């Protein structure tokens with residue numbers, strides 16, 4: 150385990166965490182509910198040495214194009230400058246703190262706050278303050294007011310294969326290093342061709358964001374919670390698949406290949422485990438058909454990038470899910486559905502049809518919203534109690550797993566989270 | 580049909596639609612759609628940006644039926660009751676027994692503990708048609724203003 154840049158151990162503001170074990174196989178409920186933990190997460194994770202997903206290059210193709218987005222709970226404006234470079238600035242006026250850019254998207258030469266009309270360049274510089282010199286020698290700002298100190302806070306931005314990330318910290322390693330070889334490889338695979346945004350979905354979940362991060366890294370819940378898959382014979386734990394993580398275990402790729410298992414074996418296994426016995430058929434099976442488009446034959450790839458993004462390929466449905474937070478007990482998932490510019494009309498229609506499987510009404514994803522809220526509701530009243538993360542064993546976390554009956558990447562998430570937060574258990578096993 | 584009778588039967592169809600959903604009679608609700616009917620739930624922001632992706636898209640009645648079967652047999656969702664409120668309708672005569680219908684809707688959800696909240700507001704952009712002596716939907720398009728869906732969307736809007 151290499152030394153992490155910008156990491157400050159044992160942060161003084163962090164409440165004491167009573168880890169029942171040192172390998173993250175038990176997680177105290179306090180971590181999902183304590184408001185002090187939440188405040189510190191904004192500082193140490195979202196404003197810390199991490200790269201947060203902010204958007205796709207294709208969403209701001211032309212100079213002056215902007216979108217508004219979030220890193221954790223901090224509002225961000227992402228703009229394309231005249232010279233084609235991309236700027237991410239905090240969407241909070243340097244004057245009295247108002248939201249500057251209210252629209253979700255648009256094109257502009259500058260960003261002007263409506264309150265007192267302070268005017269900011271796309272890169273955040275404060276350009277103009279109305280009545281700065283007062284009127285007829287009276288009023289106005291003091292002579293020593295320095296506009297260069299009151300711009301919109303500018304973040305570092307980097308792009309990998311057209312996917313844009315931003316960081317608040319100067320200490321964050323390069324985006325490529327942050328992703329590491331496995332995730333660089335996955336991004337290169339998924340974004341090999343120019344993409345086209347097909348639309349957005351949003352889902353507001355009333356639970357702590359980390360329940361979702363776990364959900365994305367919990368490899369085996371899919372075929373139990375999302376019964377559509379088993380009832381209609383899609384993704385199942387018996388298929389070939391597994392996990393890949395980076396050396397820090399902060400990111401995770403859950404992958405599977407369909408049609409690599411046996412119908413009979415699957416039915417018997419599920420019967421033995423008392424899951425469900427009945428198999429149904431769709432009257433119109435078009436939506437579950439996979440049109441092979443990747444050479445590796447992988448049909449399911451759920452790629453969680455620490456701390457705020459999941460990039461998914463579920464058959465031919467492709468999307469980035471971004472986490473936007475509004476408090477310890479509420480977050481929004483912002484899904485950007487995409488295809489490729491060179492998709493045939495038939496392929497585009499197929500992707501639009503397969504959007505039925507994902508998002509807030511997704512046939513194989515709607516349950517996640519409910520599962521997270523159930524966990525959030527019951528855990529607040531007993532914050533010393535803890536959850537169990539032990540499917541796939543405990544102890545040291547491997548980088549690669551060759552089966553799907555595990556939730557080990559959740560432990561990887563907690564291991565990295567705890568390093569950033571300064572709350573590692575003594576003798577932490579990562 | 581004269582226009583008053585038409586307005587009356589379209590209003591009835593929408594009331595029936597809402598009532599059957601609220602009473603959890605999904606299989607009868609399905610009977611309000613013609614074979615070629617489409618059912619789509621799309622966020623208002625996608626419509627405004629001319630982006631095609633939906634939240635739910637059924638391009639024929641078989642797919643609508645598959646959704647209802649999945650809701651019954653496979654999907655797990657928040658335990659709740661729905662109440663649909665549909666506004667007065669605006670109707671356009673398209674010809675050949677086809678009418679375009681627009682209405683606003685609001686859906687409140689009530690938990691099994693008895694607390695209620697507004698779940699979704701938006702507009703219906705529908706097309707209906709006489710099939711034999713019955714008026715049926717050939718298009719149900721739900722444009723959702725509440726595009727940040729609270730928790731999840733299972734039971735139809």
Ligand code: FES
Nearest residue numbers: 242244245262265
């Ligand atoms: S708060 Fe923005 S200009 Fe005053």
Ligand SMILES: [Fe+2]
Nearest residue numbers: 364371514517
């Ligand atoms: Fe899930």
